[in-house]
Amino acid sequence: MSLDYPAFGLTPEHEALRESVRALADAKIAPHAAKADQAAEFPWESHDALVRAELQAVHIPEAYGGAGADAIATVIVVEEVARACASSSLIPAVNKLGTVPLLLAASEELKQRYLLPVARGEAMFSYALSEAGAGSDAAAMKARAVRDGDTFILNGTKRWITNAGISEYYTVMAVTDPAAGPAGISAFVVEKGDAGFSFGAPEHKLGIKGWITIAAQALGIAQGALDYAAGYVKERRQFGQALAEFQGVQFMLADMAMKVEAARQLTYAAAARSERAMQGEASADLTFMSSACKCFASDVAMEVTTDAVQLLGGYGYVSDYPVERMMRDAKITQIYEGTNQIQRMPVISGRFRTPC
Numbered sequence: 154m155s156l157d158y159p160a161f162g163l164t165p166e167h168e169a170l171r172e173s174v175r176a177l178a179d180a181k182i183a184p185h186a187a188k189a190d191q192a193a194e195f196p197w198e199s200h201d202a203l204v205r206a207e208l209q210a211v212h213i214p215e216a217y218g219g220a221g222a223d224a225i226a227t228v229i230v231v232e233e234v235a236r237a238c239a240s241s242s243l244i245p246a247v248n249k250l251g252t253v254p255l256l257l258a259a260s261e262e263l264k265q266r267y268l269l270p271v272a273r274g275e276a277m278f279s280y281a282l283s284e285a286g287a288g289s290d291a292a293a294m295k296a297r298a299v300r301d302g303d304t305f306i307l308n309g310t311k312r313w314i315t316n317a318g319i320s321e322y323y324t325v326m327a328v329t330d331p332a333a334g335p336a337g338i339s340a341f342v343v344e345k346g347d348a349g350f351s352f353g354a355p356e357h358k359l360g361i362k363g364w365i366t367i368a369a370q371a372l373g374i375a376q377g378a379l380d381y382a383a384g385y386v387k388e389r390r391q392f393g394q395a396l397a398e399f400q401g402v403q404f405m406l407a408d409m410a411m412k413v414e415a416a417r418q419l420t421y422a423a424a425a426r427s428e429r430a431m432q433g434e435a436s437a438d439l440t441f442m443s444s445a446c447k448c449f450a451s452d453v454a455m456e457v458t459t460d461a462v463q464l465l466g467g468y469g470y471v472s473d474y475p476v477e478r479m480m481r482d483a484k485i486t487q488i489y490e491g492t493n494q495i496q497r498m499p500v501i502s503g504r505f506r507t508p509c
């Protein structure tokens with residue numbers, strides 16, 4: 154059997170996309186990452202650079218003014234931006250999270266109205282599911298939506314919403330049929346200016362202030378930490394030689410690189426399945442793959458960034474160097490979009506389910 158197709162490989166277009174996003178992230182996003190982290194501010198410089206390069210929401214189909222990037226291309230964009238700055242990678246990541254419910258289920262009128270401004274970079278979309286008392290158990294939410302003639306009245310308070318106050322639009326989950334359990338939850342688009350909609354004070358977060366997207370973010374954070382540590386150990390000398398010449402250090406780097414590549418392959422394989430699913434092809438293991446890549450890539454990011462801090466020694470622990478920020482950012486990828494405990498539950502991962 155001859156292999157005249159790139160089995161388990163990316164297309165030249167995907168590789169070219171990676172190169173251009175990496176160049177943009179190195180030049181326009183990385184220089185502002187520490188400042189955005191320290192000030193806990195929204196990274197406007199990154200936002201503007203992403204919008205100028207039309208990378209803020211590449212997944213939006215061409216029919217709605219977007220680039221129509223496939224799921225792997227979208228993963229590459231989030232990964233490469235996260236390699237430079239995890240907070241900035243939330244711009245394409247959360248725009249995707251907020252708009253996927255529209256792409257999947259909204260009327261043509263809603264899609265035209267809300268996707269075009271996001272594709273043009275004039276507005277962002279947040280995703281509002283969690284509440285103070287409803288995190289992992291999202292179905293325990295208290296937000297209610299009650300029909301009032303042609304409209305709905307929403308009542309409730311959401312918590313932890315990424316880019317809240319910055320985004321113009323919000324996909325808000327609320328219970329429409331309390332008797333139906335999780336199936337009685339519906340998604341609504343709420344505009345920032347809607348009557349009665351207000352924002353609380355921002356949370357003081359440890360770090361950065363759909364599962365595959367978070368895996369891509371985790372992957373980028375891990376790659377950024379690996380690249381930084383690999384460069385550092387070549388420069389830093391102890392006992393009369395570069396740290397990179399010690400076999401113990403080489404073994405650590407080799408383990409880090411293996412883990413990152415394993416996470417990348419799993420994430421891309423999941424993205425390929427999700428792309429096929431978006432095009433209507435059934436994929437029996439999409440749920441397992443999405444859950445597995447989110448869990449695995451975020452655990453890898455935590456391990457690799459912790460090892461990167463270790464390789465920098467004391468310098469790894471201070472904010473003059475980026476790896477401690479990357480370690481804090483890696484932590485959140487194990488928590489949001491379904492904690493890694495929840496992702497491991499068989500009912501979520503869709504495997505090992507016993508018939509009942």
Ligand SMILES: Cc1cc2nc3c(=O)[nH]c(=O)nc-3n(C[C@H](O)[C@H](O)[C@H](O)COP(=O)(O)OP(=O)(O)OC[C@H]3O[C@@H](n4cnc5c(N)ncnc54)[C@H](O)[C@@H]3O)c2cc1C
Pocket residue numbers: 279280281282283285286287288289290312313314315316358361362485488489490491492493494495
């Ligand atoms: C920085 C940040 C940004 C966020 N952005 C958004 C956003 O944009 N939109 C949004 O809707 N939400 C967002 N969230 C909320 C996030 O998704 C939740 O924090 C997350 O789902 C966990 O919920 P919780 O914090 O209530 O923890 P809990 O559900 O209280 O969990 C606490 C611990 O118990 C474990 N646990 C819970 N249930 C089980 C179980 N059955 N078995 C085993 N272990 C269990 C969890 O894994 C965790 O370790 C964000 C959170 C943060 C911190």
